[in-house]
Amino acid sequence: xxxxxxxxxxxxxxxxxxxxxxxxxxxxxxxxxxxxxxxxxxxxxxxxxxxxxxxxxxxxxxxxxxxxxxxxxxxxxxxxxxxxxxxxxxxxxxxxxxxxxxxxxxxxxxxxxxxxxxxxxxxxxxxxxxxxxxxxxxxxxxxxxxxxxxxxxxxxxxxxxxxxxxxxxxxxxxxxxxxxxxxxxxxxxxxx
Amino acid sequence: xxxxxxxxxxxxxxxxxxxxxxxxxxxxxxxxxxxxxxxxxxxxxxxxxxxxxxxxxxxxxxxxxxxxxxxxxxxxxxxxxxxxxxxxxxxxxxxxxxxxxxxxxxxxxxxxxxxxxxxxxxxxxxxxxxxxxxxxxxxxxxxxxxxxxxxxxxxxxxxxxxxxxxxxxxxxxxxxxxxxxxxxxxxxxxxxxxxxxxxxxxxxxxxxxxxxxxxxxxxxxxxxxxxxxxxxxxxxxxxxxxxxxxxxxxxxxxxxxxxxxxxxxxxxxxxxxxxxxxxxxxxxxxxxxxxxxxxxxxxxxxxxxxxxxxxxxxxxxxxxx
Numbered sequence: 001x002x003x004x005x006x007x008x009x010x011x012x013x014x015x016x017x018x019x020x021x022x023x024x025x026x027x028x029x030x031x032x033x034x035x036x037x038x039x040x041x042x043x044x045x046x047x048x049x050x051x052x053x054x055x056x057x058x059x060x061x062x063x064x065x066x067x068x069x070x071x072x073x074x075x076x077x078x079x080x081x082x083x084x085x086x087x088x089x090x091x092x093x094x095x096x097x098x099x100x101x102x103x104x105x106x107x108x109x110x111x112x113x114x115x116x117x118x119x120x121x122x123x124x125x126x127x128x129x130x131x132x133x134x135x136x137x138x139x140x141x142x143x144x145x146x147x148x149x150x151x152x153x154x155x156x157x158x159x160x161x162x163x164x165x166x167x168x169x170x171x172x173x174x175x176x177x178x179x180x181x182x183x184x185x186x187x188x189x190x191x192x
Numbered sequence: 193x194x195x196x197x198x199x200x201x202x203x204x205x206x207x208x209x210x211x212x213x214x215x216x217x218x219x220x221x222x223x224x225x226x227x228x229x230x231x232x233x234x235x236x237x238x239x240x241x242x243x244x245x246x247x248x249x250x251x252x253x254x255x256x257x258x259x260x261x262x263x264x265x266x267x268x269x270x271x272x273x274x275x276x277x278x279x280x281x282x283x284x285x286x287x288x289x290x291x292x293x294x295x296x297x298x299x300x301x302x303x304x305x306x307x308x309x310x311x312x313x314x315x316x317x318x319x320x321x322x323x324x325x326x327x328x329x330x331x332x333x334x335x336x337x338x339x340x341x342x343x344x345x346x347x348x349x350x351x352x353x354x355x356x357x358x359x360x361x362x363x364x365x366x367x368x369x370x371x372x373x374x375x376x377x378x379x380x381x382x383x384x385x386x387x388x389x390x391x392x393x394x395x396x397x398x399x400x401x402x403x404x405x406x407x408x409x410x411x412x413x414x415x416x417x418x419x420x421x422x423x424x425x426x427x428x429x430x431x432x433x434x435x436x437x438x439x440x441x442x443x444x445x446x447x448x449x450x451x452x453x454x455x456x457x458x459x460x461x462x463x464x465x466x467x468x469x470x471x472x473x474x475x476x477x478x479x480x481x482x483x484x485x486x487x488x489x490x491x492x493x494x495x496x497x498x499x500x501x502x503x504x505x506x507x508x509x510x511x512x513x
Contacts, residue, residue, distance in 0.1 A: 009201040027243040027256045046300045050260055052280035056407055058313030058355070063302040100260065102244045102281070111399075125244055127258050148243045148258050 025170050030129070030146035032178045035186060036095065039084040042077060043093035044070045050100040050127070061104050061124075065161060072168035073097055073128075080176050094135075097171075099128040102148070106160055113156035122160030123152040128171045145175055219277065223266040224248075226257065239277050246277065316352035317404055317412075318512035323348045323472055325508020329366035329390070335482050335500035338375040339388055342368040346506060350398060360396040360416050362456070365389055366502060372443075376432050379441070385428040386445055390502065392478060394420030394456045405467040412464075414474070417457040422480045424449045454480040458504070468512045476504040 047066050061069075070088070077086040077097070087093060103125035111120025130145040151166040153159070219239065224232040224246070232255075237248040244259040259281040267273045275282050303310040323346075330341040346364030353359060370386045372379070396418025403412035426445040433440050460474015480500040 009205070012205070027240065027245045027247070029245060029256045029258045029261070047302075048300055049302065050281075054280070056313065056404075056409075057303070058310055058407070061302060062310070063304045063307075066300070066302045102260070125242075127244070127260055146258070148245050148256075150243055 026149040028147040032145040035182045040094040042083040042095040043090035045096040045098040047099045069164035076172035121154040124163045125150045225263045321350040323510040325506040327506035330503045332501040340369040358398045360398040362394040364392040379432040382431040384430040415459040421451040422454040473507040478502040
């Protein structure tokens with residue numbers, strides 16, 4: 001009894017910390033309402049700068065980092081087979097992934113190694129949108145899935161650039177999870 | 193369960209809850225309007241500054257809205273409180289309008305790693321800088337028993353490694369006042385010309401967050417840590433008299449002692465007055481490894497003291513090259 005009295009609060013605290021650690025790294029702002037045509041072609045569009053106006057120009061992500069981010073998004077979409085094809089800068093694509101960077105901190109591997117405790121962490125918050133392109137002049141582009149995604153690298157053994165790869169993974173994972181759910185619902189609807 | 197354990201658990205619980213809640217709090221709005229024209233009336237929302245969204249429930253379902261989609265938020269009195277909740281993410285209406293319009297969307301304009309504009313911003317503020325300052329040194333601990341705080345000066349050289357890191361070389365003198373009333377209590381002080389100076393020589397690594405004249409950032413914060421040598425120098429003499437016997441005693445300064453290994457750390461602020469000139473103020477703490485041991489040869493007034501502490505406050509000028 002004494003053992004549980006002593007250890008139960010510790011387990012409770014650990015459970016809260018684990019739960020907060022396992023929490024989703026994103027907030028979905030537009031949920032996918034209908035399944036996507038899995039044979040369609042998708043492309044990666046622009047990732048624009050929506051950092052605060054007074055953000056230090058020298059501390060913004062570089063064009064190379066944004067290119068790498070787009071490559072990660074392309075690779076993840078291909079890997080998870082969300083679309084029939086994912087092309088780079090494809091003007092005829094039916095779907096386009098666009099985004100913006102809202103918060104960015106490059107961080108320092110040296111500081112992470114020397115000090116730690118979250119100091120020197122690299123972090124990014126991005127808004128990512130999956131847009132269904134208009135098929136004709138009478139239609140408008142439609143945001144069908146969107147969310148704000150956040151990632152942090154606080155481990156000195158990892159490169160700060162991993163944040164973009166992780167955000168890309170989170171985005172595609174969240175999209176695939178939703179698609180699976182919708183496809184399952186559709187399949188069960190047809191059966192009944 | 194002991195009271196101490198309960199306090200530790202309570203502290204852990206508060207920390208855990210703090211990290212879990214993560215900057216979210218509830219507020220009410222009479223209107224939340226989006227750039228696409230959608231409006232939500234009389235909502236109780238939470239602001240998640242970490243993810244840059246506000247969230248509320250509509251028909252029992254949770255709805256998240258990105259800061260970038262929000263045109264305005266009105267409170268219950270009809271007052272526009274958008275800036276209060278979105279802070280730096282509240283753009284001008286015009287700019288946001290163009291972003292929300294798919295046909296006039298903001299273009300990508302990220303700079304390459306070697307772009308001259310980016311390099312200009314990332315260029316260190318200085319190649320070499322020379323701070324000079326006056327300092328007020330406060331000794332602490334039993335090693336400095338018999339000495340009081342005093343004035344001194346320091347000169348430094350900062351050699352830039354990159355935008356944030358510099359190598360810092362320091363030569364500093366802390367002048368301290370002797371306290372004969374504490375050294376020889378009850379004695380009458382006839383003459384006191386004792387001088388006690390601590391000379392410090394350090395090499396440190398300094399991290400600076402600004403200032404940056406070209407980025408219009410006039411104030412900067414720095415912190416540093418390093419290692420070096422410290423020498424103590426007691427010179428001059430003092431004459432004291434025993435009031436009971438009228439005997440006179442002369443205390444003669446022992447000269448310069450051996451250099452001691454020391455660690456230093458500190459922080460401070462720099463304010464720019466021009467691109468090449470500024471003022472600075474800060475504080476330093478020195479841990480000097482004195483390593484005295486009771487019972488070693490001769491009289492040892494300090495006992496078993498391993499470290500001595502010196503706290504410095506300084507204010508000075510800094511020139512950048």
